[in-house]
Amino acid sequence: MAMPFEARYRVYWHHTDGAGIAHFSRILAIVEQAEEDFYASKGLLHVHGRLPRREVYASFLYPLRRGDEVLVRIWADEVRRRAVRYRFEILNLTAGRKAAEGHVVAVCVDSEGGELKAVECPQEFVEAWKEA
Amino acid sequence: MAMPFEARYRVYWHHTDGAGIAHFSRILAIVEQAEEDFYASKGLLHVHGRLPRREVYASFLYPLRRGDEVLVRIWADEVRRRAVRYRFEILNLTAGRKAAEGHVVAVCVDSEGGELKAVECPQEFVEAWKEA
Amino acid sequence: MAMPFEARYRVYWHHTDGAGIAHFSRILAIVEQAEEDFYASKGLLHVHGRLPRREVYASFLYPLRRGDEVLVRIWADEVRRRAVRYRFEILNLTAGRKAAEGHVVAVCVDSEGGELKAVECPQEFVEAWKEA
Amino acid sequence: MAMPFEARYRVYWHHTDGAGIAHFSRILAIVEQAEEDFYASKGLLHVHGRLPRREVYASFLYPLRRGDEVLVRIWADEVRRRAVRYRFEILNLTAGRKAAEGHVVAVCVDSEGGELKAVECPQEFVEAWKEA
Numbered sequence: 001m002a003m004p005f006e007a008r009y010r011v012y013w014h015h016t017d018g019a020g021i022a023h024f025s026r027i028l029a030i031v032e033q034a035e036e037d038f039y040a041s042k043g044l045l046h047v048h049g050r051l052p053r054r055e056v057y058a059s060f061l062y063p064l065r066r067g068d069e070v071l072v073r074i075w076a077d078e079v080r081r082r083a084v085r086y087r088f089e090i091l092n093l094t095a096g097r098k099a100a101e102g103h104v105v106a107v108c109v110d111s112e113g114g115e116l117k118a119v120e121c122p123q124e125f126v127e128a129w130k131e132a
Numbered sequence: 133m134a135m136p137f138e139a140r141y142r143v144y145w146h147h148t149d150g151a152g153i154a155h156f157s158r159i160l161a162i163v164e165q166a167e168e169d170f171y172a173s174k175g176l177l178h179v180h181g182r183l184p185r186r187e188v189y190a191s192f193l194y195p196l197r198r199g200d201e202v203l204v205r206i207w208a209d210e211v212r213r214r215a216v217r218y219r220f221e222i223l224n225l226t227a228g229r230k231a232a233e234g235h236v237v238a239v240c241v242d243s244e245g246g247e248l249k250a251v252e253c254p255q256e257f258v259e260a261w262k263e264a
Numbered sequence: 265m266a267m268p269f270e271a272r273y274r275v276y277w278h279h280t281d282g283a284g285i286a287h288f289s290r291i292l293a294i295v296e297q298a299e300e301d302f303y304a305s306k307g308l309l310h311v312h313g314r315l316p317r318r319e320v321y322a323s324f325l326y327p328l329r330r331g332d333e334v335l336v337r338i339w340a341d342e343v344r345r346r347a348v349r350y351r352f353e354i355l356n357l358t359a360g361r362k363a364a365e366g367h368v369v370a371v372c373v374d375s376e377g378g379e380l381k382a383v384e385c386p387q388e389f390v391e392a393w394k395e396a
Numbered sequence: 397m398a399m400p401f402e403a404r405y406r407v408y409w410h411h412t413d414g415a416g417i418a419h420f421s422r423i424l425a426i427v428e429q430a431e432e433d434f435y436a437s438k439g440l441l442h443v444h445g446r447l448p449r450r451e452v453y454a455s456f457l458y459p460l461r462r463g464d465e466v467l468v469r470i471w472a473d474e475v476r477r478r479a480v481r482y483r484f485e486i487l488n489l490t491a492g493r494k495a496a497e498g499h500v501v502a503v504c505v506d507s508e509g510g511e512l513k514a515v516e517c518p519q520e521f522v523e524a525w526k527e528a
Binding site for chain 4: 293316327
């Protein structure tokens with residue numbers, strides 16, 4: 001039975017915008033941190049540089065403020081040969097509220113002459129996601 | 133008949149990541165720039181600070197590289213009393229390709245005691261979007 | 265005898281630029297994270313939002329790459345009534361090299377009518393820095 | 397007689413932090429935009445990706461707020477065979493105040509086996525800076 005990968009982060013000042021809450025674009029960067037920490041935990045961090053996002057969706061439910069502790073949870077939604085679709089949720093542990101949820105589709109690519117070309121993902125990458 | 137709002141930007145080095153292409157989170161920040169320039173063109177820039185994103189969706193179709201000229205086009209998809217849903221597309225003018233498309237739902241809020249509370253959007257804001 | 269405050273961070277993909285190394289502006293944001301974690305350790309995180317930088321200097325000695333573990337060390341250089349000047353160094357623990365060093369001058373301010381006005385720093389803030 | 401290169405930018409929401417002013421790290425990214433636009437104006441944009449910063453100094457004099465128009469002015473301070481030191485100033489045109497000033501040392505490098513090695517800068521790069 002697959003288990004979501006979880007990682008904890010703190011919200012810093014440089015994440016906030018003029019409304020005093022974390023800017024949505026930086027919340028999405030935090031989701032990516034969790035994805036990287038998942039790969040790092042599997043010895044697959046090198047794969048991440050060839051994984052451009054094909055699709056990103058996020059629903060923001062509750063603000064993150066500077067100093068808040070967050071838990072990011074990610075798990076595979078669909079693992080294909082050339083792409084993975086994973087879901088995420090962000091819990092604002094400080095406020096005790098779900099802050100955001102959504103999904104990401106990342107594609108395995110090779111760059112040939114500057115063009116990004118979808119290729120088959122490494123087998124260990126596919127296996128790692130199937131367990132998450 | 134409504135017309136999309138258009139704005140042009142250049143992709144800079146600080147937008148890129150280790151793959152040599154603009155990071156998805158910074159592409160989304162460029163979409164927000166177009167939204168702000170739309171408000172600025174209507175004298176409504178002050179409203180933007182009370183418009184947290186409720187939902188963001190993006191599909192990335194073609195990379196943006198440093199130096200590329202981009203055209204961002206935004207137009208209202210659904211204008212409600214307390215929120216607007218707008219669609220965007222990003223054209224990579226340098227490559228002659230559509231780079232991304234998606235939508236954003238932004239909610240009009242007031243902050244009371246730190247909580248964000250959805251409120252009715254200013255009338256001129258609603259009008260501006262109905263024309264876009 | 266004062267002791268530097270130390271905090272550890274990981275370099276993530278969104279820190280990198282097209283050269284595959286952390287962008288200087290994001291390295292400086294990591295220094296600020298250490299400053300915030302120092303305040304948090306002293307119960308003074310709320311002060312940080314009224315501490316605009318007056319001066320920042322950094323010398324970059326060795327690159328930070330995605331996945332690298334870094335140690336940021338900060339210590340007071342000069343503690344004045346209305347400002348603190350602290351020094352920092354960043355060690356790339358993964359490479360075993362000093363990555364950067366420099367200093368920051370941050371000023372205690374109050375905002376009146378939108379203008380930032382230098383004011384005396386809170387006493388506990390001054391004390392905390394004198395110990396670091 | 398050399399002339400500073402000038403470029404104009406607007407401050408956007410994603411530049412601001414919780415204090416409602418542009419975050420210092422993003423102000424520095426705007427300085428880099430001016431450097432890139434200078435290279436672009438000389439047909440030298442490709443050089444920029446091999447120009448890591450060796451040193452950055454900034455003094456912040458007046459805040460930049462969302463919507464402010466800024467003028468960035470850069471000019472060579474010292475042009476060496478393997479590095480350039482340029483000075484910058486940022487004028488907040490909206491407020492009619494100087495917002496920041498400082499300098500940047502950028503080094504021409506080649507990457508060999510992942511190490512950055514200082515090399516001689518391209519001749520046209522040296523010439524371009526000597527005129528700025």
